[in-house]
Amino acid sequence: MSRETILRFEDVSMRFGGIKAIDGVSFEVEEGRIFGIIGPNGAGKTTIFNVISGVYVPSSGTVSSASLVLNKLPPHRITGALVGRTFQNIRLFDDQTVLDNVKIAQYSKTRYSLADVLVSSPRLRREEERIHEEAMEILGSLGLSDKAESKAGALPYGEQRRVEIARALASRPRILLLDEPAAGMNPSEIDSLNALIVGIRDRFGLTVLLVEHQMRLVMEVCEEILVLNFGKKLALGRPDEIKNDDRVLEAYLGKAHKHE
Amino acid sequence: MKKSTLLNLAVAVAGLAFCVLTEETGLISNTLKLVLEFIAINSILVLGINIINGYLGVFSMAHAGIMAIGGYAASLASMYFLPSPELFPVSLLIGGFASMLIGLLIAFPSFSVRGDYLAIITLGFSLLIQSLLENIDFVGASRGLRPIPHYTNLIWCYLCFVLAIVVVKRLVKSKYGRSLLAIRRDQVAAELVSVDVRHAKLVAFGLSAFLIGVSGGLLCHLLSYTNPGAYGYSLIVDGLIMVYLGGIGSITGSVAGAAIWQVLVQTLRPVGMWRWILGGIILIVLMIFKPDGIFGNAEFSWRWLAGKVVASGRFFARKGARSGGGK
Numbered sequence: 001m002s003r004e005t006i007l008r009f010e011d012v013s014m015r016f017g018g019i020k021a022i023d024g025v026s027f028e029v030e031e032g033r034i035f036g037i038i039g040p041n042g043a044g045k046t047t048i049f050n051v052i053s054g055v056y057v058p059s060s061g062t063v064s065s066a067s068l069v070l071n072k073l074p075p076h077r078i079t080g081a082l083v084g085r086t087f088q089n090i091r092l093f094d095d096q097t098v099l100d101n102v103k104i105a106q107y108s109k110t111r112y113s114l115a116d117v118l119v120s121s122p123r124l125r126r127e128e129e130r131i132h133e134e135a136m137e138i139l140g141s142l143g144l145s146d147k148a149e150s151k152a153g154a155l156p157y158g159e160q161r162r163v164e165i166a167r168a169l170a171s172r173p174r175i176l177l178l179d180e181p182a183a184g185m186n187p188s189e190i191d192s193l194n195a196l197i198v199g200i201r202d203r204f205g206l207t208v209l210l211v212e213h214q215m216r217l218v219m220e221v222c223e224e225i226l227v228l229n230f231g232k233k234l235a236l237g238r239p240d241e242i243k244n245d246d247r248v249l250e251a252y253l254g255k256a257h258k259h260e
Numbered sequence: 261m262k263k264s265t266l267l268n269l270a271v272a273v274a275g276l277a278f279c280v281l282t283e284e285t286g287l288i289s290n291t292l293k294l295v296l297e298f299i300a301i302n303s304i305l306v307l308g309i310n311i312i313n314g315y316l317g318v319f320s321m322a323h324a325g326i327m328a329i330g331g332y333a334a335s336l337a338s339m340y341f342l343p344s345p346e347l348f349p350v351s352l353l354i355g356g357f358a359s360m361l362i363g364l365l366i367a368f369p370s371f372s373v374r375g376d377y378l379a380i381i382t383l384g385f386s387l388l389i390q391s392l393l394e395n396i397d398f399v400g401a402s403r404g405l406r407p408i409p410h411y412t413n414l415i416w417c418y419l420c421f422v423l424a425i426v427v428v429k430r431l432v433k434s435k436y437g438r439s440l441l442a443i444r445r446d447q448v449a450a451e452l453v454s455v456d457v458r459h460a461k462l463v464a465f466g467l468s469a470f471l472i473g474v475s476g477g478l479l480c481h482l483l484s485y486t487n488p489g490a491y492g493y494s495l496i497v498d499g500l501i502m503v504y505l506g507g508i509g510s511i512t513g514s515v516a517g518a519a520i521w522q523v524l525v526q527t528l529r530p531v532g533m534w535r536w537i538l539g540g541i542i543l544i545v546l547m548i549f550k551p552d553g554i555f556g557n558a559e560f561s562w563r564w565l566a567g568k569v570v571a572s573g574r575f576f577a578r579k580g581a582r583s584g585g586g587k
Contacts, residue, residue, distance in 0.1 A: 053452055080454035091449040093442050103435070104442045105453035110435045114463055117434040118427060124434070171454040 004066075006031040006207050007052070007175060012061030014047055014231075021047040023231040024061070029224075031174075034201060034208045036222030036239075038215075040251060043228035045211040046088055049177045052209075053085050054078040065175070080108030084168030085177035088211075090160050094153025098144060098163050101152050102135040105170035109134075135170065141203060142166045142196070158189050162196075169204060176206045182214040190214060194221050219243065227251070264562045272422055279418045293414055295526055300417035301478045302518035304424045306502045307511065308471030311428065313500070314508035314557075315437065316464045317444030319375070322366050322382035323472050323499045325389035326359045328491035330473025331480040332399055333358035335408045338481065348411040348481065352420070355477030356470040363469020367462050386496060393488040404487025405480070412482035420478060424471050428511055436463045441509070501543055507553030512560040517553065 007029040014022045022044040029035045037045045050056045051063060054075035063070045070078055079085070084105075093101050103110075110131050116124040139145050142162045147155060152163055161181055168176055178197070182190045194217055201208050212218045218225065219239045227235040227242060229251045235242060242248055281287050288296075305327065312320045334355030342351050369381050394402045431437050439460045442450040451457050480486045498521070506517020524542070528535030546553070558564075 055448070055452065075448075075451040076454050076456045079452050080456075085452060087449070091446055093445045093449070095445060096438075096441060100438055100441075104438050104450065104455060107435055107439055107456065108454040112435075114436065114467075117430050117436065120430055128434075167453055 003030040003032060005029065006065055007209075008062075008064050009048075010062045010064070012051065012058045012063055014044070014051055014056055015059040020231050022051070022058075022228075025228070025231070025233050026061075027226055027233065027236055029175075029207060029209065031207050032201070032205070033223050034197065034210060034221055036218045036225040037209060037211045037228065038213075038218055038225060038242075039228035039234070042230075044231040045228060046179060047231075048228075049085060049179055049209070049211060052078075052175075052177060053083050076108070079173070080171055082173060083175045083177060084171055084173030086161070086164040086168050086179055086181060088179040088183065090157075090164055092152040092160055092163055092167070094151070096152060097149050098139065098152050098155070098166075099132075099135055099148040101163060101167050102138060102170045103131060105167045106131045106135065108171055138166050138169050141200065157184050161185070165196075165200070169200065172204075174205075174207060176200070176204075176208045178208060178210045178212075180212055181210070182212055182217050190217055193217065197221055267562050275418060275422070276415070279414045283413050283415055295522060297412065297414055297417045297482055299515075299519045299522045300414075300421040301475050301482070302502060302522060303421055303515045304471055304478070305475040305499060306506065306514040306518045307424050307428050308468045308475065309499050309503045310508065310510070310514045311431070311440075311464050311468040311471075313503050314510070314514075315432065315440040315444065316461065317440075318370060319379045320366075320382040321379060321496045321500070322363075322385050324491045324493075324495040325386035326362055326366075326469045326472045327476035327479075327495065328386075328389050328393060328488070329362050329476070330355035330359035330469075331476030331486055331491075332393065332405065333473070334477030335405050335480045335486060336399070338409050338411065339405070343409070345409070345411050348416065351411070351481070352416075352474050352477045356473040359469040359473025359476070360466050363465040363472075364462060366469075367458075367465035370461055370465070371458055383496070386491070390488050390491050393491070400487070402488055404485060404489075406485045408480050408484050408486065410481065410484045412478050417478060417482075420474055424474070425511060425515075427467065427471070428514075431463075431467060432511070436460055440464055501539070504553055505543065505546060507555030507557060509557035510553070510555040510559055512558070513553050513555030516555060520554075 005028045009025055009027050012022060012025050013020060025044075025048070037048060039045055047056065051058050052070065054070065054073055054077070058071060065082055068082070093104060096104070110127055112121070112124045112127050115121075136145065136148065139148055142165060144159065144162055144166060147159065147163075152160065155163065165178070165181070181197075182193055185193065197208060197210070198221065200206065210218065210222060222239060225237065225239055225242045226233065227245075227248050234251055235245045235248050237245070278287075282293060305323065309320075309323050312318050334351045337351040337354040338348070366382065366385060370378055373381060393399060399405055439450060439455040442455060443457055443460060447457060502517040502521045503514065504517075505521060506515070507513025524539060525535065528538055531538070
């Protein structure tokens with residue numbers, strides 16, 4: 001059974017001055033997959049996320065989702081309609097509550113105008129009530145209900161990671177980009193992250209793209225893995241294929257490995 | 261209706277009754293009345309500045325130029341087209357909308373320019389408006405505009421003041437208010453969680469300028485005279501002092517800042533030039549010990565007040581018990 005393609009990279013390059021952060025990368029992600037992106041430091045993993053979410057406009061090539069070309073869309077349009085993301089170095093709105101962090105990300109789904117605000121119209125109250133319930137539901141699904149009124153910056157690291165995921169879900173995305181969600185977590189937290197990723201994928205009907213250094217997590221949770229090295233696509237396949245791919249082992253461990 | 265809403269409404273109506281009574285019977289001295297009018301007008305100005313400098317977190321100095329536009333537009337409307345006190349609100353609206361248009365223009369550089377550079381752009385804008393007004397003969401050039409009809413009274417000041425508070429309060433609680441605070445914290449992150457940063461900034465600059473414009477209109481119709489000199493460095497500095505004194509990102513702070521600064525300026529009048537020096541010292545001390553301003557980003561609420569009353573009640577009860585026991 002073949003599924004719909006939800007994200008397509010066609011020969012995408014991203015140059016910064018003379019450096020090619022990604023270099024002619026092509027791949028497709030099927031809807032509903034958990035898709036891993038791995039590679040040594042500086043391989044271009046986060047750059048791929050930045051290109052998808054519109055932070056960077058690719059130097060060449062096309063990034064598309066179904067008939068929608070993402071290349072030239074501003075970030076808020078992409079994240080408002082299609083993509084939710086988290087950040088490698090947590091970027092929460094520290095001085096605001098967890099609940100408000102989620103509500104901020106509901107901006108595109110909150111349908112009222114400035115006129116509604118000024119006259120405090122019934123529509124405004126209805127919408128505010130609706131997004132409040134939705135936000136609480138999302139927080140509930142991540143086990144954060146009792147943290148709703150806490151300042152985001154005051155939470156421990158693992159919980160801040162979960163608030164970031166909650167915030168990324170708030171705009172009702174179809175694709176979720178997780179940028180090193182396990183960074184700084186202890187082994188037991190990583191185990192529960194595994195279940196969490198599969199759980200939210202099923203519950204919210206998502207496609208998940210995962211950039212991660214924790215190989216155990218990647219191998220367990222991902223159904224397909226893209227390996228990058230120096231901005232180029234090195235390999236693409238199922239976890240068991242990737243594990244045994246000579247080029248991948250070479251990139252990670254060096255040539256000496258072959259003499260074994 | 262909630263109890264606190266009812267209480268707010270009661271206080272607002274009582275305030276209006278006081279203003280009407282004052283206008284009709286001369287309940288308080290004219291000097292005191294003038295001080296109250298200044299506090300109300302400055303509060304509206306500071307609420308406007310606070311949307312940009314406080315909630316959005318952009319260091320703007322455009323308020324002098326924006327206030328000049330609003331003041332002049334409202335004054336000209338009253339002098340040439342609307343010569344009746346009943347139409348005063350229309351003049352104020354004309355001032356507000358004229359300022360809003362200019363405010364929307366200033367929002368555009370804020371899309372790409374940030375920090376110090378934007379501060380300099382807004383400073384340049386204020387000075388540019390001032391020298392434009394100095395050189396247009398139609399509006400009296402540097403001689404200024406007079407006579408502007410004396411339409412402003414305590415009732416108008418109060419009504420505009422209450423409306424300004426309601427507007428800013430609603431803005432802050434809406435998705436726009438939330439996104440302004442997000443942009444202040446991390447603009448790129450805000451964009452990446454679907455906030456339309458440009459739209460939010462346009463809303464902020466437009467509303468801010470509208471309020472500042474209305475305060476300009478009120479001031480001109482209070483003094484019956486205005487000239488370009490009133491919209492220079494001293495207004496830029498006064499505006500910023502009131503915002504940072506009261507508390508950036510706080511409605512209560514805006515009003516407190518305007519009120520405290522007005523009282524200071526009035527009480528320090530006898531010491532002449534020294535009041536500027538004292539004012540400066542107060543600001544320096546405040547920034548060292550309370551850099552968020554008196555209120556920070558906290559707000560007044562009835563619950564907060566009740567808490568304070570109960571706490572001080574306990575304090576005095578304890579004190580009474582202790583001194584009673586000592587006897």
